[in-house]
Amino acid sequence: MADWSNQLMAVTVLTYLAAMVCYAAEYAFGDRSHIGRAAVRPARQLVGAGAPAEPPADYDVAAGAVARRDRGALFGLIGVGLNWLAFALHLGTAVTRGLAAGRMPWGNMYEFIIAVTLVGSAVWLGVLTRRPAVRHLGLFVTLALVVLLGAAGLIAYTPVGPLVPALNSYWYIVHVSTIILSSGIFLIGAVPAAMFLIKTGHDQGKRRFPYPLGAKVPAAVTLERLTFRLHAFAFPLFTFGALIAGPLWAEASWGRYWGWDPKEVWAFISWVVYAAYLHARATPSVKRTTATWIALVGFATMLMNLFGVNLFFEGLHSYANAGG
Amino acid sequence: MTAVDQRPAPAAEPPPRRTVWAWALLRNSWRQLTSMRTALVLLFLLAVAAIPGSVLPQRAVNAEKVVGYFREHPDLAPFLDRLGGFGVYASPWFAAIYLLLFTSLVGCVVPRLLDHLRALRTVPPDAPRRLERLPQHAAPVAGPRDPAAAAAAAAAGLRRRRFRTVVREQPDGAWTVSAEKGYLKETGNLFFHFALLAVLVGVGFGNWYGWHGNRLLVQGSDRGFCNSVTQYDESSLGPRIEASDLPFFCLRLTDFVATYQDTGQPKSFGARVEVQTEQDGPWKPDEFRVNHPLRLPQANVHLLGHGYAPVLRFTDRYGEQQTKTVPFLPRDQMLTSEGVVQFPDVNIDPKTNKRNEDLQVAFEGVYLPTVDPNGSPTSVFPAERSPALFLTAYRGNLGVDAGLPGSVYALDRGQLANGELKQVSGARPQRLTAGQTWTLDDGSKLEFLGTQQFATLSIRYDPTQPLVLGGAAIGLLGLMLSLAGHRRRVWFRVSPPEASEPGGGGSLMEAGGLPRTDYPGFAEEFEQVVAAVRDERTP
Ligand code: HEM
Numbered sequence: 029m030a031d032w033s034n035q036l037m038a039v040t041v042l043t044y045l046a047a048m049v050c051y052a053a054e055y056a057f058g059d060r061s062h063i064g065r066a067a068v069r070p071a072r073q074l075v076g077a078g079a080p081a082e083p084p085a086d087y088d089v090a091a092g093a094v095a096r097r098d099r100g101a102l103f104g105l106i107g108v109g110l111n112w113l114a115f116a117l118h119l120g121t122a123v124t125r126g127l128a129a130g131r132m133p134w135g136n137m138y139e140f141i142i143a144v145t146l147v148g149s150a151v152w153l154g155v156l157t158r159r160p161a162v163r164h165l166g167l168f169v170t171l172a173l174v175v176l177l178g179a180a181g182l183i184a185y186t187p188v189g190p191l192v193p194a195l196n197s198y199w200y201i202v203h204v205s206t207i208i209l210s211s212g213i214f215l216i217g218a219v220p221a222a223m224f225l226i227k228t229g230h231d232q233g234k235r236r237f238p239y240p241l242g243a244k245v246p247a248a249v250t251l252e253r254l255t256f257r258l259h260a261f262a263f264p265l266f267t268f269g270a271l272i273a274g275p276l277w278a279e280a281s282w283g284r285y286w287g288w289d290p291k292e293v294w295a296f297i298s299w300v301v302y303a304a305y306l307h308a309r310a311t312p313s314v315k316r317t318t319a320t321w322i323a324l325v326g327f328a329t330m331l332m333n334l335f336g337v338n339l340f341f342e343g344l345h346s347y348a349n350a351g352g
Numbered sequence: 353m354t355a356v357d358q359r360p361a362p363a364a365e366p367p368p369r370r371t372v373w374a375w376a377l378l379r380n381s382w383r384q385l386t387s388m389r390t391a392l393v394l395l396f397l398l399a400v401a402a403i404p405g406s407v408l409p410q411r412a413v414n415a416e417k418v419v420g421y422f423r424e425h426p427d428l429a430p431f432l433d434r435l436g437g438f439g440v441y442a443s444p445w446f447a448a449i450y451l452l453l454f455t456s457l458v459g460c461v462v463p464r465l466l467d468h469l470r471a472l473r474t475v476p477p478d479a480p481r482r483l484e485r486l487p488q489h490a491a492p493v494a495g496p497r498d499p500a501a502a503a504a505a506a507a508a509g510l511r512r513r514r515f516r517t518v519v520r521e522q523p524d525g526a527w528t529v530s531a532e533k534g535y536l537k538e539t540g541n542l543f544f545h546f547a548l549l550a551v552l553v554g555v556g557f558g559n560w561y562g563w564h565g566n567r568l569l570v571q572g573s574d575r576g577f578c579n580s581v582t583q584y585d586e587s588s589l590g591p592r593i594e595a596s597d598l599p600f601f602c603l604r605l606t607d608f609v610a611t612y613q614d615t616g617q618p619k620s621f622g623a624r625v626e627v628q629t630e631q632d633g634p635w636k637p638d639e640f641r642v643n644h645p646l647r648l649p650q651a652n653v654h655l656l657g658h659g660y661a662p663v664l665r666f667t668d669r670y671g672e673q674q675t676k677t678v679p680f681l682p683r684d685q686m687l688t689s690e691g692v693v694q695f696p697d698v699n700i701d702p703k704t705n706k707r708n709e710d711l712q713v714a715f716e717g718v719y720l721p722t723v724d725p726n727g728s729p730t731s732v733f734p735a736e737r738s739p740a741l742f743l744t745a746y747r748g749n750l751g752v753d754a755g756l757p758g759s760v761y762a763l764d765r766g767q768l769a770n771g772e773l774k775q776v777s778g779a780r781p782q783r784l785t786a787g788q789t790w791t792l793d794d795g796s797k798l799e800f801l802g803t804q805q806f807a808t809l810s811i812r813y814d815p816t817q818p819l820v821l822g823g824a825a826i827g828l829l830g831l832m833l834s835l836a837g838h839r840r841r842v843w844f845r846v847s848p849p850e851a852s853e854p855g856g857g858g859s860l861m862e863a864g865g866l867p868r869t870d871y872p873g874f875a876e877e878f879e880q881v882v883a884a885v886r887d888e889r890t891p
Contacts, residue, residue, distance in 0.1 A: 189617060197643040253872060260835045264828060272824050281643045283564070283654035283810040285817065286555075288413055288441050293406040297399045304395040306835075311388040322396075329399075337406065 029128035030188040036121040037142070041177050043114035048170035050107030055167055055244060057100040104163050108156065111166060114173075115149045122146055128188045134204050135189070137338045141180035144334075145173050147212025155216070155254070162254065164245045168219045176215075179335070199277035206269030210262040211330060214302075217258030218327040221320045224251035228317055252316055256309060259323055263302050270295040294333035301326040385452070386459030394453040401449055405440035408432065412439060454552055461545045468538050475518040476530040479843035483864030488878040492847070492862040493886060499846040499859040503527035506844045506861070509885045515842065526847040534840055537869065540833025547827030554820035563589040563598065564812035568679055569605045570661045571804045573626070575677075576604030579651065579811070599650040599813075602628040606637070608658055608805040616686050616733050623655055623807045650813050657682070657808040659689055662719055662741055663801040668698040669794050679806045680719045681761055686731040692716040692763050696752050699796070710772070712750045715798060716763050717743035717781050741800050742781035745792055748773035839868035842881060861886065 122142050126133035133139045152169045155162060223245045230242030245251065274295070275285035286292060305326055308319035384390055409417035418438045422429040436443030483489055495502055503519050507529045510517045515531035522528060565587030567577055577583045579602070581595045589595065607624040621642050626635040629648060640646040646653040661679040668674075680691030692714055699711035722733035723740045749772040751764035767773040782790050784800040791797050842865045849858050863885075865878040 189615070200643075253870075256870075264832045264835065267828055267831060272821075272828060275824075276821070277643075279817070280645060281654070282656070283645065283652060283812045284814075285820070288405055288410060290406040293402055297402050300395055300399040300402070304392055304399070307388065307395065308392055311392060313389060314392065 029124050033121055033124035033128055033188075036117055036124060037177070037181060040114055040117040040121050041174060041181070043110055043117055044170050044174045044177065047107045047110035047114055048167060048174060050103045050110060051164075051167035051170060054100045054104035054107060055164060057103065104166075107166055107170075108163065111149075111156075111170065112153065114170075115146075115153055118142070118146050118149055125188065132201060132204075134208060136186045137184040137334070138180050138186045140204070140208065141176055141184060141334065143208045144211040144215060145176050145180075147209050148215040149173060149212075151213050151216045151258070152219075155258075159254075162220075162246050162250070165219055165223060168223060169216065172215065172219060183335070183339070197277055197280065199273055199280060203269055203273040203277050206265050206273060210266035210269055211334075213258055213262035213265070214327055214330055217255055217262060218324060220251040220258070221255040221323045221327070224248055224255055224320050225317060225324075227251055252320065255320060255323060259302065259305060263306060266299065266302065271299060290337045291333060294329060294337050298326055298329040298333060301329055382459060385456050387456075388460070391453065391456050391460065394449060394456060397449050398453060401446050402440070404437055408437045408440070410438060410440065412442070450552070454549060457545055457549065461542060461549075464538075465542055465546075468535075468542060471538075472535060476516060476532040476841060478520055479528040479530055479845055479864070483843060483845060483862055486843075486864035486866050488863075488865030488867075488875060490863040490878075490882045492860040494849065494858055494860055495886070496858045498857065499525065499527045499848055502859045502861060503529050503844065503846045506846065506885045507531075510842065510881070513881065513884075524847075526845055529844040529846070531842045531844075532840070533842075534838050534868070536833050537837030537839050538834075540830040540837060543830030544827050544834055545830075547823045547830060550823030551820050551827065554816040554823055558590075558814045558816040558820065560590045560592040561816070562812065562814040563587070563593050564810065566656075567809050567811065568806055569603065569809055570677055570679060570806040571605045571608060572677070573604055573606070576602050576626075578602040584811075599648075600629070600631055601648050601651065602635075603653065603809075604635075605805075605807055608807055610658060610735065612734055618734065621655060621658060623658075650815075652812055654810045654812070655807060656810050659687060659806055659808075660719055660721060660736070660739075660803040661806045662691075662693070662803050664693050664715070665799040665801055666695050666698060666713065667797040667799070668695075668700075668713070669796045670699065670702055672698065672700070674698060675801070677804055679761075683718075684730060685734065687721050687734040688729075688731040689719045689721075690717075691719070691761055694750055694752065694760075694763075696750050709749045711747060712752075713796065714746045714750055714763055714773075715743040716746065717741065719803070736803070739785065739803070741784045743777075743784065743790075743798070744775060744781045745777040745790075745798070746773050747776045747794075837869075838871040838874070840871060840874055840877075841866045841868065842878065844885065 122133050122139075125139060125142065129135065134143045148169075152166075156166070223242065226238055227242035227245050227248045229239045231248060274292075278287065278292075279285040301322060305319055305322040308314045308322050309316070311319075409421050411418050421438075422433075432438065436445065440446055480486065484491075497505065500521070507517045507519045510529065510531040513533070515533045516535070517529060517531040520528050520530070565579075565581070565584035567584050569575070569577060579598050579600060581587050581589070581598065589597075604626050605623060606626055609620075609622045609624070611619040613619055622639055623641070624637065624639045625646065627638050627646070627648065628635050638646060640653065640655060642655050645655070659679060659682045661677050663675065663677045665673055665675045674695055674697070676693050676695070678691055678693040680689035682689045694712070694714040696712045697707060698713055700707050718729070719739070719741050720731040721735060721739050722731050722737040724730065724732045729742075746763065746768075749767055751767040751773070763773070768775075776793055784790055784798075786800055786802045789797050789799045843863065845862045847860045847862070849860060863878075863882045865874065865881075867874040
């Protein structure tokens with residue numbers, strides 16, 4: 029079972045990679061695509077945010093562009109299909125891993141990353157189903173997933189093992205599952221956040237890298253609103269997981285609910301930074317781009333907690349080097 | 353939006369008097385401090401200030417590591433220490449940031465609370481004259497009822513949708529209905545911010561009135577311990593707690609059960625104890641495990657770790673016997689354990705009855721619960737499958753009489769270095785299994801009788817834990833209400849039909865809607881409300 033999981037993991041990464049290539053192909057060929065038009069439109073006409081993407085009536089389509097549009101859209105659809113397949117494989121990786129270990133598959137850093145990216149993938153597919161217009165973000169989402177999963181396999185791989193007794197607790201399951209959920213959503217939230225900044229720069233006429241990437245993504249308002257909604261959903265979950273369930277478990281296990289262990293410090297930092305994001309977004313005099321930068325800083329602190337703290341600092345939470 | 357970004361008022365006329373000038377400065381600083389921008393900056397500072405505490409070792413987390421850091425960086429460490437680098441979360445600058453932040457919070461939230469209480473009691477304002485200017489608008493539609501009845505029906509429909517609703521008659525014969533919903537957003541937001549205050553207060557008082565101690569407890573009914581500062585290996589009391597405030601209880605370890613995977617990974621730990629909670633009261637059996645502490649009145653006993661304590665009987669050269677049970681501290685996951693057993697009061701000549709300090713005896717070494725068949729010096733399994741003790745004998749002055757508190761887990765290296773304490777066994781440690789006796793060069797004997805288990809316990813009490821937990825739970829609820837809620841207003845204007853229209857009965861109903869916070873779904877909700885109210889109007 030453990031071998032299955034490892035092989036599924038490799039196939040999962042490859043499938044995400046294939047989905048990424050398809051999204052990229054759509055991105056490259058599909059500049060006249062349905063989505064591409066939805067994306068260029070706001071530059072020319074003012075549209076109420078969140079309105080369904082429909083082609084403007086005055087759009088005159090060259091014959092060649094139609095063929096290219098179809099090819100681009102086709103790549104995009106294949107990308108979505110592969111993305112679903114990758115998600116199924118990803119789920120299989122986590123499930124077989126859990127079966128092999130005989131417990132929830134989130135006992136060490138490797139499993140934790142697999143679970144976080146799985147949630148991220150699920151949230152992304154959910155968003156995509158509800159709003160097909162954001163499909164162009166797929167390239168960046170799958171890129172993030174491939175990078176994280178690759179890092180999990182290369183840096184954090186741990187053979188299947190049982191949990192140490194301290195992790196064998198009801199609150200631990202609640203604690204870790206909510207953190208995984210919220211981290212996955214923050215992960216997907218970081219993609220529209222970054223694209224919003226790029227898109228805004230592009231709309232202002234900036235053309236140096238990375239601004240050209242903003243050429244075909246959805247309208248800036250749409251991206252910004254998506255960013256906010258994902259973060260507003262993840263933040264209470266994270267609050268519950270990291271600042272309520274975690275301390276409850278720590279109290280039962282170690283006797284103190286909060287001890288400034290490096291992992292706790294960085295969870296605190298992430299929480300404060302994400303709170304600052306929500307705060308900034310509600311402050312009229314703070315620009316939306318500034319607020320969104322704060323959200324990205326928040327995600328950077330989450331990454332720090334996931335990789336940096338597990339690898340560099342030693343604390344009660346460092347199950348990464350304890351070998352499971 | 354109820355949140356107003358407060359900025360200092362622009363400087364007024366040149367102040368005529370100094371006091372007024374000072375007052376203006378004070379008022380402006382207060383406004384500045386309680387603005388949302390300042391809160392944002394302080395939040396950011398708080399996050400940045402927390403970072404050093406994860407990079408540098410912290411005394412409160414692991415004091416030994418701080419000592420290690422001083423050894424490795426002798427130049428830098430004292431400097432960092434002066435800045436509070438090894439106690440970041442208790443340092444004045446960290447406190448300054450969060451106290452400023454919470455002052456700002458109070459200054460911001462109290463006026464908002466008053467505003468909100470006022471808003472809860474005031475009725476929604478009358479409809480603006482031109483509803484078509486609002487973000488949402490529904491053009492007038494004719495209905496059969498007269499304006500007053502139609503307005504009343506609309507108001508009833510809105511109230512059923514939990515809008516706060518008022519109906520007003522206008523001088524021109526029209527009726528307006530004003531409705532507002534979503535007060536819970538601000539309520540939730542206020543609950544959230546006040547809950548943050550409650551948590552801070554709770555944490556602060558918990559530090560003042562809490563206490564904790566660590567204790568290594570060896571199995572055996574004669575080795576119990578009672579809750580008092582002197583009986584702890586290590587303890588710390590909050591500044592408002594006296595040693596005499598500790599509640600009474602006594603504890604003894606009757607059994608310790610550990611189970612392991614085949615790999616040596618622990619599966620479960622459990623301690624069986626007897627507890628006495630009243631002076632001279634009965635001893636009651638109880639048990640606790642990792643993650644399931646023993647909850648006593650005003651104290652929680654947590655199981656942190658465990659190990660083995662070899663029982664050794666020493667017979668000195670005059671035939672006097674002494675037995676000691678000495679905990680050996682585990683060094684790794686497989687419970688390779690290190691320790692020392694010291695016998696300072698041995699080899700006392702019965703003729704003179706005087707202690708000869710140069711004939712004190714000690715044994716130092718490791719205990720392996722499962723000896724490696726391949727001969728490595730570490731244990732290969734944490735349970736006692738083939739246990740053995742490996743000891744080196746020393747005789748001489750142990751240095752324990754100098755009055756300096758020494759470690760009970762290691763020999764005084766100084767005494768070895770200055771030659772007052774000498775190794776008296778061979779180059780390789782002596783291997784002993786339970787029941788074996790080792791005879792030293794001077795005829796004295798050491799007998800290894802077996803082992804007892806010990807448990808390391810952390811005992812704590814934090815009186816404000818319920819307040820902190822309650823605050824956090826209310827804060828979370830408030831946060832969710834605040835993030836999910838939307839403040840919005842809806843107005844209806846019901847006018848008498850145009851004079852030109854025949855019949856004279858019936859009315860025209862027009863509607864407008866205003867989302868007061870960012871609310872993408874408002875258009876749909878507005879349409880639904882308008883459609884429903886119109887349906888109600890035509891019975
Ligand atoms: C102790 C530090 C603080 C934290 C962690 C914090 C956190 C938050 C969070 C997460 C939100 C967004 C969620 C929501 O809308 O309820 C928020 C909103 C808000 N905060 Fe704070 N806050 C803090 C201090 C302050 C201070 C000092 C002020 C006043 C200057 C303030 C004023 C506000 C206002 C007005 C909103 C509502 C924004 C809206 O209308 O949506 N907060 N706060």
